[in-house]
Amino acid sequence: MATIDDCQSIHQLIVALSIFEKEPHQVDINVEDLIRDGFSDNPLFRCLVAQREQKIVGMALFYPRYSTWKGPTFHLEDLIVQKEHTHQGIGKQLFKEFIAYAYRQGVQRIEWAVLNWNKNAIDFYKKSGAKILEDWRLVQMTRQQMNQYLN
Protein backbone atom coordinates (compact mmCIF):
# COMPACT_ATOMS: atom_id res chain seq x y z
CA MET A 1 0.00 0.00 0.00
CA ALA A 2 1.09 3.56 -0.72
CA THR A 3 2.32 5.87 2.05
CA ILE A 4 2.21 9.66 2.42
CA ASP A 5 5.69 9.85 0.87
CA ASP A 6 4.29 8.39 -2.37
CA CYS A 7 1.74 11.17 -2.94
CA GLN A 8 4.05 13.28 -5.12
CA SER A 9 4.59 10.31 -7.47
CA ILE A 10 0.89 9.41 -7.36
CA HIS A 11 0.00 12.96 -8.38
CA GLN A 12 2.45 12.79 -11.30
CA LEU A 13 0.82 9.57 -12.52
CA ILE A 14 -2.66 11.15 -12.24
CA VAL A 15 -1.54 14.11 -14.36
CA ALA A 16 0.06 11.77 -16.92
CA LEU A 17 -3.22 9.83 -17.26
CA SER A 18 -5.23 13.04 -17.72
CA ILE A 19 -2.98 13.91 -20.68
CA PHE A 20 -3.47 10.44 -22.20
CA GLU A 21 -7.24 10.83 -21.75
CA LYS A 22 -7.08 14.19 -23.56
CA GLU A 23 -8.30 16.18 -20.54
CA PRO A 24 -5.08 17.68 -19.09
CA HIS A 25 -6.82 20.73 -17.60
CA GLN A 26 -9.25 18.68 -15.48
CA VAL A 27 -6.89 17.81 -12.62
CA ASP A 28 -7.87 20.19 -9.81
CA ILE A 29 -6.39 18.32 -6.85
CA ASN A 30 -2.81 18.68 -5.62
CA VAL A 31 -0.40 16.61 -3.54
CA GLU A 32 -1.72 18.04 -0.24
CA ASP A 33 -5.28 17.04 -1.20
CA LEU A 34 -4.13 13.46 -1.82
CA ILE A 35 -2.35 13.36 1.55
CA ARG A 36 -5.41 14.67 3.41
CA ASP A 37 -7.97 12.55 1.55
CA GLY A 38 -6.03 9.29 1.46
CA PHE A 39 -4.02 9.21 4.66
CA SER A 40 -6.22 10.59 7.43
CA ASP A 41 -8.16 8.55 10.01
CA ASN A 42 -10.96 7.85 7.53
CA PRO A 43 -9.19 7.57 4.16
CA LEU A 44 -11.37 8.13 1.07
CA PHE A 45 -9.23 5.81 -1.06
CA ARG A 46 -6.43 3.25 -0.96
CA CYS A 47 -3.57 2.95 -3.40
CA LEU A 48 -1.23 0.14 -4.45
CA VAL A 49 2.06 1.21 -6.03
CA ALA A 50 4.64 -0.56 -8.20
CA GLN A 51 8.32 0.33 -7.99
CA ARG A 52 11.33 -0.08 -10.28
CA GLU A 53 14.75 1.00 -8.99
CA GLN A 54 13.20 2.64 -5.89
CA LYS A 55 10.93 4.81 -8.06
CA ILE A 56 7.14 4.55 -8.38
CA VAL A 57 6.23 3.62 -11.94
CA GLY A 58 2.60 2.56 -11.53
CA MET A 59 -0.42 2.61 -9.24
CA ALA A 60 -3.89 1.17 -8.67
CA LEU A 61 -6.16 3.55 -6.73
CA PHE A 62 -9.48 2.26 -5.39
CA TYR A 63 -12.19 2.75 -2.75
CA PRO A 64 -15.32 1.00 -1.45
CA ARG A 65 -18.71 1.39 -3.12
CA TYR A 66 -22.09 -0.20 -2.43
CA SER A 67 -24.38 -2.21 -4.67
CA THR A 68 -28.03 -2.49 -3.64
CA TRP A 69 -27.99 -5.91 -5.33
CA LYS A 70 -24.64 -7.33 -4.15
CA GLY A 71 -23.65 -5.33 -1.06
CA PRO A 72 -20.11 -3.93 -0.55
CA THR A 73 -17.98 -3.61 -3.72
CA PHE A 74 -14.67 -1.99 -4.62
CA HIS A 75 -14.22 0.56 -7.38
CA LEU A 76 -10.90 0.77 -9.24
CA GLU A 77 -10.65 4.49 -10.00
CA ASP A 78 -7.23 4.53 -11.71
CA LEU A 79 -4.84 1.89 -12.98
CA ILE A 80 -1.81 3.79 -14.31
CA VAL A 81 1.64 2.74 -15.52
CA GLN A 82 4.30 5.26 -16.57
CA LYS A 83 4.60 5.41 -20.36
CA GLU A 84 8.31 4.48 -20.15
CA HIS A 85 7.41 1.29 -18.26
CA THR A 86 4.49 -0.14 -20.24
CA HIS A 87 4.67 -3.67 -21.74
CA GLN A 88 6.58 -4.95 -18.71
CA GLY A 89 3.63 -6.59 -16.96
CA ILE A 90 3.40 -3.85 -14.31
CA GLY A 91 -0.25 -3.04 -15.04
CA LYS A 92 -1.19 -6.70 -14.86
CA GLN A 93 0.69 -7.09 -11.56
CA LEU A 94 -1.13 -4.10 -10.01
CA PHE A 95 -4.49 -5.28 -11.38
CA LYS A 96 -3.95 -8.73 -9.91
CA GLU A 97 -2.84 -7.33 -6.56
CA PHE A 98 -5.99 -5.17 -6.45
CA ILE A 99 -8.22 -8.15 -7.25
CA ALA A 100 -6.49 -10.31 -4.64
CA TYR A 101 -6.92 -7.56 -2.02
CA ALA A 102 -10.61 -7.09 -2.91
CA TYR A 103 -11.17 -10.84 -2.82
CA ARG A 104 -9.59 -11.13 0.63
CA GLN A 105 -11.80 -8.29 1.86
CA GLY A 106 -14.80 -10.37 0.80
CA VAL A 107 -16.47 -8.02 -1.68
CA GLN A 108 -18.90 -9.63 -4.11
CA ARG A 109 -17.95 -7.44 -7.07
CA ILE A 110 -15.33 -5.02 -8.34
CA GLU A 111 -15.99 -2.38 -10.94
CA TRP A 112 -14.38 0.43 -12.91
CA ALA A 113 -14.84 2.47 -16.08
CA VAL A 114 -12.95 2.47 -19.38
CA LEU A 115 -12.91 4.84 -22.37
CA ASN A 116 -14.52 3.13 -25.36
CA TRP A 117 -11.60 4.13 -27.66
CA ASN A 118 -8.96 2.69 -25.31
CA LYS A 119 -8.69 -0.59 -27.21
CA ASN A 120 -5.63 -1.85 -25.32
CA ALA A 121 -7.37 -1.42 -21.97
CA ILE A 122 -10.61 -3.02 -23.21
CA ASP A 123 -8.73 -6.04 -24.62
CA PHE A 124 -6.82 -6.35 -21.33
CA TYR A 125 -10.03 -6.29 -19.26
CA LYS A 126 -11.89 -8.68 -21.58
CA LYS A 127 -9.03 -11.18 -21.33
CA SER A 128 -9.23 -10.96 -17.53
CA GLY A 129 -12.80 -12.28 -17.58
CA ALA A 130 -14.39 -8.96 -16.65
CA LYS A 131 -17.64 -7.93 -18.35
CA ILE A 132 -17.98 -4.67 -20.30
CA LEU A 133 -21.52 -3.32 -19.75
CA GLU A 134 -22.48 -1.92 -23.14
CA ASP A 135 -25.92 -0.64 -22.14
CA TRP A 136 -25.00 1.60 -19.20
CA ARG A 137 -23.93 5.25 -19.49
CA LEU A 138 -22.20 7.37 -16.88
CA VAL A 139 -23.80 10.66 -15.90
CA GLN A 140 -22.05 13.51 -14.09
CA MET A 141 -23.00 16.89 -12.69
CA THR A 142 -20.34 19.42 -11.70
CA ARG A 143 -20.63 21.63 -8.63
CA GLN A 144 -21.47 24.55 -10.93
CA GLN A 145 -24.27 22.56 -12.59
CA MET A 146 -25.55 21.52 -9.14
CA ASN A 147 -25.69 25.18 -8.14
CA GLN A 148 -27.56 26.08 -11.34
CA TYR A 149 -30.05 23.24 -10.82
CA LEU A 150 -30.74 24.31 -7.23
CA ASN A 151 -31.31 28.00 -8.04
Added chain:
Amino acid sequence: MATIDDCQSIHQLIVALSIFEKEPHQVDINVEDLIRDGFSDNPLFRCLVAQREQKIVGMALFYPRYSTWKGPTFHLEDLIVQKEHTHQGIGKQLFKEFIAYAYRQGVQRIEWAVLNWNKNAIDFYKKSGAKILEDWRLVQMTRQQMNQYLN
Protein backbone atom coordinates in the same frame (compact mmCIF):
# COMPACT_ATOMS: atom_id res chain seq x y z
CA MET B 1 -32.69 10.54 5.92
CA ALA B 2 -33.87 6.94 6.18
CA THR B 3 -33.86 5.06 9.50
CA ILE B 4 -33.52 1.37 10.31
CA ASP B 5 -37.32 1.06 10.27
CA ASP B 6 -37.33 2.04 6.59
CA CYS B 7 -35.13 -0.87 5.45
CA GLN B 8 -38.06 -3.18 4.65
CA SER B 9 -39.55 -0.56 2.32
CA ILE B 10 -36.12 0.26 0.86
CA HIS B 11 -35.60 -3.41 0.05
CA GLN B 12 -39.00 -3.58 -1.67
CA LEU B 13 -38.07 -0.60 -3.84
CA ILE B 14 -34.72 -2.22 -4.74
CA VAL B 15 -36.49 -5.41 -5.83
CA ALA B 16 -39.03 -3.40 -7.85
CA LEU B 17 -36.20 -1.61 -9.69
CA SER B 18 -34.46 -4.91 -10.49
CA ILE B 19 -37.66 -6.10 -12.18
CA PHE B 20 -37.90 -2.89 -14.21
CA GLU B 21 -34.24 -3.33 -15.22
CA LYS B 22 -35.01 -6.90 -16.36
CA GLU B 23 -32.67 -8.51 -13.82
CA PRO B 24 -35.02 -9.70 -11.03
CA HIS B 25 -32.72 -12.55 -9.94
CA GLN B 26 -29.72 -10.29 -9.26
CA VAL B 27 -30.80 -8.99 -5.83
CA ASP B 28 -28.73 -10.99 -3.34
CA ILE B 29 -29.00 -8.70 -0.31
CA ASN B 30 -31.78 -8.79 2.24
CA VAL B 31 -33.25 -6.40 4.80
CA GLU B 32 -30.71 -7.41 7.49
CA ASP B 33 -27.82 -6.64 5.09
CA LEU B 34 -29.23 -3.15 4.50
CA ILE B 35 -29.55 -2.54 8.24
CA ARG B 36 -25.98 -3.69 8.93
CA ASP B 37 -24.42 -1.89 5.93
CA GLY B 38 -26.30 1.38 6.17
CA PHE B 39 -26.93 1.94 9.85
CA SER B 40 -23.77 0.89 11.71
CA ASP B 41 -21.04 3.21 13.02
CA ASN B 42 -19.46 3.48 9.57
CA PRO B 43 -22.41 3.34 7.17
CA LEU B 44 -21.59 2.33 3.58
CA PHE B 45 -24.45 4.40 2.14
CA ARG B 46 -27.06 7.01 3.00
CA CYS B 47 -30.65 7.07 1.83
CA LEU B 48 -33.30 9.76 1.42
CA VAL B 49 -36.91 8.59 1.42
CA ALA B 50 -40.19 10.11 0.21
CA GLN B 51 -43.48 9.36 1.96
CA ARG B 52 -47.15 9.54 0.99
CA GLU B 53 -49.77 8.73 3.66
CA GLN B 54 -47.08 7.45 6.08
CA LYS B 55 -45.78 4.98 3.51
CA ILE B 56 -42.41 5.09 1.72
CA VAL B 57 -42.98 5.51 -2.01
CA GLY B 58 -39.52 6.52 -3.20
CA MET B 59 -35.84 6.70 -2.28
CA ALA B 60 -32.46 8.10 -3.32
CA LEU B 61 -29.56 5.95 -2.11
CA PHE B 62 -26.02 7.32 -2.37
CA TYR B 63 -22.47 7.12 -0.96
CA PRO B 64 -19.14 8.94 -1.24
CA ARG B 65 -16.66 8.24 -4.02
CA TYR B 66 -13.32 9.81 -4.92
CA SER B 67 -12.14 11.43 -8.14
CA THR B 68 -8.38 11.75 -8.67
CA TRP B 69 -9.18 14.91 -10.65
CA LYS B 70 -11.84 16.56 -8.46
CA GLY B 71 -11.49 15.01 -4.99
CA PRO B 72 -14.52 13.82 -2.97
CA THR B 73 -17.70 13.14 -4.96
CA PHE B 74 -21.06 11.48 -4.28
CA HIS B 75 -22.49 8.59 -6.27
CA LEU B 76 -26.25 8.22 -6.64
CA GLU B 77 -26.67 4.45 -6.72
CA ASP B 78 -30.48 4.27 -6.94
CA LEU B 79 -33.27 6.77 -7.53
CA ILE B 80 -36.50 4.81 -7.29
CA VAL B 81 -40.20 5.77 -7.20
CA GLN B 82 -42.99 3.22 -6.76
CA LYS B 83 -44.74 2.57 -10.08
CA GLU B 84 -48.09 3.62 -8.55
CA HIS B 85 -46.61 7.00 -7.62
CA THR B 86 -44.74 8.07 -10.76
CA HIS B 87 -45.59 11.36 -12.52
CA GLN B 88 -46.19 13.09 -9.18
CA GLY B 89 -42.84 14.88 -8.97
CA ILE B 90 -41.51 12.51 -6.29
CA GLY B 91 -38.41 11.51 -8.27
CA LYS B 92 -37.59 15.14 -8.96
CA GLN B 93 -38.05 16.01 -5.29
CA LEU B 94 -35.68 13.20 -4.17
CA PHE B 95 -33.15 14.10 -6.89
CA LYS B 96 -33.17 17.74 -5.81
CA GLU B 97 -32.84 16.82 -2.14
CA PHE B 98 -29.85 14.62 -2.98
CA ILE B 99 -28.18 17.41 -4.97
CA ALA B 100 -28.82 19.94 -2.21
CA TYR B 101 -27.31 17.57 0.37
CA ALA B 102 -24.26 16.88 -1.82
CA TYR B 103 -23.82 20.59 -2.47
CA ARG B 104 -23.92 21.39 1.24
CA GLN B 105 -21.34 18.67 1.90
CA GLY B 106 -19.06 20.50 -0.51
CA VAL B 107 -18.42 17.80 -3.12
CA GLN B 108 -17.18 19.01 -6.49
CA ARG B 109 -19.14 16.46 -8.51
CA ILE B 110 -21.98 13.96 -8.33
CA GLU B 111 -22.32 10.96 -10.61
CA TRP B 112 -24.49 7.98 -11.39
CA ALA B 113 -25.25 5.49 -14.19
CA VAL B 114 -28.28 5.12 -16.44
CA LEU B 115 -29.42 2.37 -18.82
CA ASN B 116 -29.17 3.61 -22.42
CA TRP B 117 -32.71 2.39 -23.22
CA ASN B 118 -34.26 4.19 -20.23
CA LYS B 119 -35.35 7.21 -22.31
CA ASN B 120 -37.46 8.79 -19.56
CA ALA B 121 -34.54 8.77 -17.14
CA ILE B 122 -32.09 10.10 -19.75
CA ASP B 123 -34.45 12.96 -20.69
CA PHE B 124 -34.93 13.75 -17.00
CA TYR B 125 -31.17 13.88 -16.36
CA LYS B 126 -30.42 15.89 -19.52
CA LYS B 127 -33.03 18.49 -18.52
CA SER B 128 -31.35 18.77 -15.11
CA GLY B 129 -28.13 19.97 -16.72
CA ALA B 130 -26.20 16.75 -16.05
CA LYS B 131 -23.85 15.43 -18.72
CA ILE B 132 -24.20 11.93 -20.21
CA LEU B 133 -20.69 10.57 -20.90
CA GLU B 134 -21.12 8.69 -24.18
CA ASP B 135 -17.52 7.46 -24.43
CA TRP B 136 -17.15 5.66 -21.09
CA ARG B 137 -18.15 2.06 -20.45
CA LEU B 138 -18.66 0.35 -17.10
CA VAL B 139 -16.70 -2.82 -16.39
CA GLN B 140 -17.53 -5.36 -13.68
CA MET B 141 -16.00 -8.53 -12.31
CA THR B 142 -17.99 -10.82 -10.03
CA ARG B 143 -16.47 -12.62 -7.05
CA GLN B 144 -16.53 -15.84 -9.07
CA GLN B 145 -14.65 -14.17 -11.96
CA MET B 146 -12.16 -12.72 -9.45
CA ASN B 147 -11.53 -16.21 -8.11
CA GLN B 148 -11.03 -17.58 -11.63
CA TYR B 149 -8.62 -14.78 -12.51
CA LEU B 150 -6.56 -15.36 -9.37
CA ASN B 151 -6.25 -19.14 -9.82
